[in-house]
Amino acid sequence: MRAVAMPAAALMALLALAGCERSPAPASTTADPAAAQRIEADVRFLADDKLEGRETGTRGYDLAADYVAKRYAQIGLQPAGDGGTFFQQVPLLKATREQAGAKFEIVRGGRTIALRFKDQYLPSQNYNAAVHALTAPAVFVGQGVHAPELQHDDFAGVDLQGKIAVVFSGAPERFDNDRRAFYASSREKLRALVERGAVGVVYVNTAEDEARQPWSRSSESWDKPGMRLRGADGKGIDTFPQLQAIAYVAASAADLVFADGPQTAAQLFDAAEAGTLKPFALPGTITLAGRTRIEPAQSRNVVAKLAGSDAKLGTESIVYTAHLDHLGTGAPVKGDRIYNGALDNALGVSIMLEAARELAATKPRPKRSLLFVALTAEEKGLLGAEWFATHPTAPNGALVANINMDMPVLLAPTRDVVPIGVEHSTLQPAMAAAAKETGVALSPDPFPEEVVFVRSDQYAFIRAGIPAVYLDGGVAAAGKGPDPKAALRDFLRNCYHQPCDDVSQPIQYGDAARLARLNARIGVLVGDARERPRWNTGDFFGEKFAKGTPAQ
Numbered sequence: 336m337r338a339v340a341m342p343a344a345a346l347m348a349l350l351a352l353a354g355c356e357r358s359p360a361p362a363s364t365t366a367d368p369a370a371a372q373r374i375e376a377d378v379r380f381l382a383d384d385k386l387e388g389r390e391t392g393t394r395g396y397d398l399a400a401d402y403v404a405k406r407y408a409q410i411g412l413q414p415a416g417d418g419g420t421f422f423q424q425v426p427l428l429k430a431t432r433e434q435a436g437a438k439f440e441i442v443r444g445g446r447t448i449a450l451r452f453k454d455q456y457l458p459s460q461n462y463n464a465a466v467h468a469l470t471a472p473a474v475f476v477g478q479g480v481h482a483p484e485l486q487h488d489d490f491a492g493v494d495l496q497g498k499i500a501v502v503f504s505g506a507p508e509r510f511d512n513d514r515r516a517f518y519a520s521s522r523e524k525l526r527a528l529v530e531r532g533a534v535g536v537v538y539v540n541t542a543e544d545e546a547r548q549p550w551s552r553s554s555e556s557w558d559k560p561g562m563r564l565r566g567a568d569g570k571g572i573d574t575f576p577q578l579q580a581i582a583y584v585a586a587s588a589a590d591l592v593f594a595d596g597p598q599t600a601a602q603l604f605d606a607a608e609a610g611t612l613k614p615f616a617l618p619g620t621i622t623l624a625g626r627t628r629i630e631p632a633q634s635r636n637v638v639a640k641l642a643g644s645d646a647k648l649g650t651e652s653i654v655y656t657a658h659l660d661h662l663g664t665g666a667p668v669k670g671d672r673i674y675n676g677a678l679d680n681a682l683g684v685s686i687m688l689e690a691a692r693e694l695a696a697t698k699p700r701p702k703r704s705l706l707f708v709a710l711t712a713e714e715k716g717l718l719g720a721e722w723f724a725t726h727p728t729a730p731n732g733a734l735v736a737n738i739n740m741d742m743p744v745l746l747a748p749t750r751d752v753v754p755i756g757v758e759h760s761t762l763q764p765a766m767a768a769a770a771k772e773t774g775v776a777l778s779p780d781p782f783p784e785e786v787v788f789v790r791s792d793q794y795a796f797i798r799a800g801i802p803a804v805y806l807d808g809g810v811a812a813a814g815k816g817p818d819p820k821a822a823l824r825d826f827l828r829n830c831y832h833q834p835c836d837d838v839s840q841p842i843q844y845g846d847a848a849r850l851a852r853l854n855a856r857i858g859v860l861v862g863d864a865r866e867r868p869r870w871n872t873g874d875f876f877g878e879k880f881a882k883g884t885p886a887q
């Protein structure tokens with residue numbers, strides 16, 4: 336399935352129209368066809384085949400970035416990137432693994448077991464060494480979680496010094512969702528392993544992991560580059576150079592890794608689900624080797640500002656974000672190799688643009704300043720957001736809230752919105768008031784166990800101590816239409832991160848317009864509030880991160 340290509344002339348005409356339309360949006364809750372049309376035009380441009388899936392560091396992404404800058408200017412926003420431009424340069428390190436020289440060998444009881452590249456294992460991109468080779472004894476450490484406040488220690492009684500850690504993803508199910516998400520993040524896991532002296536890591540997929548995401552899906556794109564932020568010293572940030580090698584093993588090959596150990600892979604998978612994993616040393620040694628092409632790269636966040644009307648509060652900023660990048664081109668599915676990313680996240684960016692247009696037309700302007708950031712490299716690990724949150728183009732400490740839009744799945748008419756993470760901070764009453772004023776119902780997160788609050792760009796802001804909300808599409812059907820929750824599930828199963836996430840889907844642009852209006856309304860309420868948003872007392876994320884700097 337291909338996105339319908341639109342002639343350039345038609346696009347420019349739409350663009351011109353969108354720019355001229357400056358009347359403020361009506362305050363009523365009735366549908367706004369003009370807003371819906373503007374959003375559709377933006378989505379059609381950003382998700383067009385010509386943009387080749389907007390992968391970070393490609394021509395397609397740059398076209399998208401230039402387009403967003405042009406739209407900011409039409410809307411009447413000020414440039415707020417580097418040196419009076421709409422762009423903030425984001426320094427990146429790009430790493431592409433090579434098959435030649437890759438090796439995963441287990442030497443145990445006098446025999447050597449070699450795993451097959453791609454079918455059974457993949458080396459991770461190595462950001463610190465073009466060639467790596469490591470041979471060491473291995474220790475299984477469950478999910479690699481040490482959470483003393485929850486009396487959980489996957490490292491009890493084993494020594495990881497100089498060893499390769501064999502580890503499962505995730506965190507124990509008995510943890511509450513917030514802690515489970517925190518401890519399941521690979522950053523926390525790798526940090527815990529490095530602290531204990533590990534020199535390498537083998538992630539073994541469980542059967543449950545692959546029920547969610549089949550090995551073949553990720554292994555197909557093994558030659559796609561990975562990325563990290565690049566520091567002033569030219570080295571990758573958050574790349575854990577102490578770990579000389581990292582590799583991933585398919586669930587189907589887990590038995591080879593655990594051969595001659597005290598438990599089979601199947602027993603360990605069961606124990607992982609039951610929360611009864613215990614660490615143990617594996618016999619013999621594991622050899623991991625690989626080659627990576629490492630090169631500097633660069634991309635751009637696209638940043639605009641609407642200055643606040645109050646002299647004092649105007650120095651504080653509310654940051655709207657939506658990631659502009661997607662996956663680019665890749666393995667063809669039904670003959671289509673362009674991963675257009677219409678919902679993920681052309682739609683989120685387009686809704687942000689419409690909210691910006693409404694806010695620019697609001698008189699008087701909100702007291703606090705508003706920033707709009709189309710972010711790069713979300714799909715590479717929230718990198719554009721991480722860079723902006725740690726190198727804001729607004730004065731440090733002046734960012735008071737983040738409102739993020741990522742992949743609103745609006746494929747069936749709804750009457751609600753899902754504000755994810757709003758319960759963590761004083762953004763909640765503002766959200767409730769904004770929803771009431773715009774006639775939108777608020778629904779709780781339909782899949783709280785997925786903790787998407789830490790899985791999109793807002794997490795970079797949360798880690799910088801800034802309260803955030805992630806606005807997602809609704810789940811309650813409008814009238815007797817199709818069930819939005821079923822449509823969401825169907826999308827996640829079939830088109831999420833696939834070429835069929837394109838504009839041929841039944842995108843509900845009217846609902847998108849309503850989401851834009853809600854977004855804009857929150858900006859006004861939080862922008863005019865006397866107090867800046869705060870984390871709720873005792874909130875997990877607030878306690879963990881709200882000291883102004885992220886805990887490193």
Ligand SMILES: [Zn+2]
Nearest residue numbers: 679714742832
């Ligand atoms: Zn995505």
